[in-house]
Amino acid sequence: MSVREKFDTELHSTQDQLIQLSTMAVKALGKSIDALLNHDVDAALQVIEDDIHINRLEEELNDRVILLIAKQSPVATDLRRLIVMIKVATDMERVGDYAVNIAKDTIRLGKEEHVPVIAQIEKMHRLAATMLMKVIEAFVEEDVAKAKEIADLDDQVDALYGEVLTQLMLAGGENPAQISQVTQLAFIGRYMERAADHATNIAEQLFYLVRGRHYDLNK
Incomplete structure (x- = not known):
């Protein structure tokens, strides 16, 4: 096997590891919302416990990429691909962190009956999860058209987040006893909005990988 073939094999293996990390993070987010x-x-506690696997996988991937750069001295597209992998892994690890934060808020809320805004938060999650899954597909396929579609979905998540905050402020004003829940749900809405932002970040990284230029897809 030539040096180039060895490099390509290691590169593909690293990309598979990135897909695994991404899948775990998206699943954790879904489990936290459930x-x-x-x-x-109990399910919330499991999300918190499982986060160690996501963190460990990100660390392994970063070490692997650094070793590849040190040993192979890649240039041009190969170097961009490795750098982008590290950035995407960081974005996905943050999504896993949001899942943990939501799980902690779930524990704080306990059995307290939810205010109606929970439906919008659930919808935010569905959109954010769709964005995250699609952006990884786009990354693997190097499909910038699909990446642009993901950025467009972010506007819908932002609009829902605005609705959530408005309804939470109304709920808190009408029933001060719900202030604690209102605060927790506002945080959860923010985590969902940020998860969608990370999907857009990854879409922007894909544009950089394919075209060698940075694009702001939120404009």
Whole structure:
């Protein structure tokens, strides 16, 4: 096997590791929302416990990329691809962190009946999860058209987040006893909005990988 073939094999293996990390992070986000909706403290605790695997995988991927750069001295597209992999892994690790934060908020809320805004938060999650799954597909396929579609979905998440904040402020004003829940749900809405932003960040990294230029897809 030639040096180039060895490099390509290691590159593909690293990309597979990135897909695994991404899948774990998106699943963790879904599990945290399910725990919230079902008032399931045990499931929330499991999300927190499982986060160590996401963190460990990100560290392994980063070490692997650094070693590849040090040993192979890649240039041009190969170097961009490796750098982008590190950035995408960081974005996905943050998504896993949001899942942990939501799980902690779920534990704080306990069995308290949710205010109606929970439906919008659930919808935010569906959109954010769709964006995250699609952007990884786009990354693997190097499909910038699909990446642009993902950025467009971010506007819908932002609009929902605005609705969530408005309804939470109304709910808190009408019933001061719900202030604690209102605060927790506002944080959760923010985590969902940020998860969608990370999907857009990855889409922008894909544009950089394919075209060698930085684009702001939120404009």
